[in-house]
Amino acid sequence: MKIESRSLADVRPYEQNPRLNDKAVASVASSIQEFGFRQPIVVDPEGVIIVGHTRYKAAQQLGLEKVPVHVARGLTPAQVKAYRIADNKSA
Template sequence: MPDIRNVPVAELKPWPGNARLHSRKQVNQLAQSIRRFGFTHPILIDEENRILAGHGRVRAAGELGLAQVPCLRIDHLSPAEKRAYVLADNKLALNAKWDQKLLADELTGLITEDVTFDIGFSLAEIDGLIATSPAKANDDGKKVGIPHAPGAAGPAISGDLARTGWSVARH
């Protein structure tokens, strides 16, 4: 069983050749995710506390004022394997595709649960996915989707939810 330990954020060092960039928006989304779900994915580090995977989550932890984060030490890789792993960890996730119908179903399910936190999809993406998926009905038999103000072309959003990029509710 891997040994996950809390390591002070101040002791973690970015990988010198990390080519992955994290926008302010993404770091905020990561921070919201950590705040909502907890720190569910450990940072991968080498024997010198250099980050192999999790640079964005470490930045988000810093934004949240966390003193420590869960880390898994990877100490069996050669220097070349570490360099390759840092790239592979980022690129291989990008190579995945979405099952559009299942994604639309999951988003629709979240809407019926009145979920109101940012999961990284824009309103336009959500609206487009649901619009191209067969119509779903909730328990009341009403169509489910992103609410639109009467006569408006786009989704109705307000307040803090407008800034998160994710706002859902029942029709």
């Protein structure tokens, strides 16, 4: 899995993200401060978040300029949707 560093400004939230978990942002931000950014944000080739919205919000809260991302290439829209659903159910 290739992970690259991207400007936070180049990462965009998925506008139809159904999960509202703002209460978890402070905890995730604290974890990032203590342990570092250990899990990348997964984005599509256009930079739209597939999974990792809470990590994205935590990075914003911490004032980070760059974040680790994995660009998920070759997924169909149906696969992206299934990935989002599976990730939300397991989180």
